[in-house]
Amino acid sequence: MAGILAIVAGTQFAMGRLPICACGEVKLWHGDVWSSGNSQHLTDWYTLSHLAHGFVFYALLRWLRPGWSVAWRAVTALAIEGAWEIAENTPLIIDRYRAVTASLDYYGDSIVNSFGDGVAMLAGFFLAARLPVAASVLVVLALEGVAAWMIRDNLALNILMLLWPIEAVREWQMQGAPPSVGR
Template sequence: MNRRWWPWAAIAGILAAVAAIQYAMGRVPICTCGYVRLWHGDVWSSGNSQHLTDWYTLSHLAHGFIFYALLRWLRPGWSVAWRAVAAMLIEGGWEVVENTPLIIDRYREVTASLDYYGDSIVNSFGDGVAMLVGFFLAARLPVVLSVVIVIGMEALAGWMIRDNLALNVVMLVWPLDAVREWQMQGAPSTR
């Protein structure tokens, strides 16, 4: 195999390994509804985090922008392709950890995600691909435009679903009752 393909093979291998680990953990391959949608936009339904993309895909796109910036700073001598491999390792690690009982229970305890039971394997795959899209966009776009895009995605998700990457991190690390109450105002029972 030509060496320039090694990073792409590594990325494919990481995606496959994450899927295999999640399957071994008991994660469902696809939504228990029996089908896969390209987009599922209802964060309050049992289909959330079960289809290929959803509102949280924006967070994974943002991961790509963030990982690109971080790895460009930490590993400037690495090629973009090998930095993408490192980013996929980070993203894949998070996808596995995010779907452990510890993190699932944490989401359910301190966030508005009361009915969150983890991601399907196809959703985790979509999250990994979204991260790669964000990573390669960041590699091509000017820094200012990258920052504007991430802020725009955060604002859009915050407005549409009362959640985004920043709120997600805050609520996992240092839950705030005021944020949870605001997020719950978007729940169907309060509309």
């Protein structure tokens, strides 16, 4: 798993991603989704989505690969998460976020933020491995609900807006933006 995280970090560095926030700080938590520090620190509101990734990957891999050990499924989940972290930080996906979502000022993740996302996914994965299915479903619904309430975004909305943007959803999301954010 450490090797996967190192490969993701090395690939992102080769892609020109900043290791840490351009502000020069590494914060444990950054809560302002409308600032340039969003997706630049170890954790932020989108960490909730990566926790949810862990629950989803656990469920999918348990169904697709029931004979594999939890450890091998976790390695596979981290490889999938790492591939997404690399893809998410390509100009194609960054431009897509900026064009069809409320993330007008999104310029990609720092390497430390991608690392935090990978660790959050693993935390969600291992929680899912220990919790009953009903509890896992409730946790994911709670993560999605808190994110929707606090930042008008979550994993489901993120997927929806990337694949099939709905202007009414984007307008609703933008209602949470401060006046300084271009609309």
